Amino acid sequence: MITFLLSWLVSAAVLVLVSYIVPGFTVSTIGAAFIAALVVGIINAIIVPVLNLLALPINILTLGLFSFVISALGLLLAAAIVPGFAIAGFWTALLGAILIAVANAAVGLLGGRSFA
Secondary structure (H helix, E strand, O other): OHHHHHHHHHHHHHHHHHHHHOOOEEEOOHHHHHHHHHHHHHHHHHHHHHHHHHOHHHHHHOOOOHHHHHHHHHHHHHHHHOOOEEEOOHHHHHHHHHHHHHHHHHHHHHHOOOOO
16 A cells, blocks of 8 residues: 555656656646546556557567657546646657656666656
8 A cells, every 4th residue: 555655656746747847748736646647557557558569569660669659648648537637749748758757767776666
């Protein structure tokens, strides 16, 4: 339970951090950040793996870079669902997905666990 809460907290913080860095990536309130982190987590657990499996040939051809496109689509879906969480367009979502992946790598190096 503590791990879930910590993961949720870090995910929300990463979304807020990305909103400060990327123009057009907007998280209006802390509450929206927590809800968006939860929705992004659910999308990443259910929908993204299916899309990655369907896009496996493209992912192989692009050496895995197409995964960022799928992550961006997941972020756009979450932004469409969560009020207070908005993404201006695909390229904004793609940059956000890349920064979230970098944050996951950094947290993984620091604590041995990835979030967001």
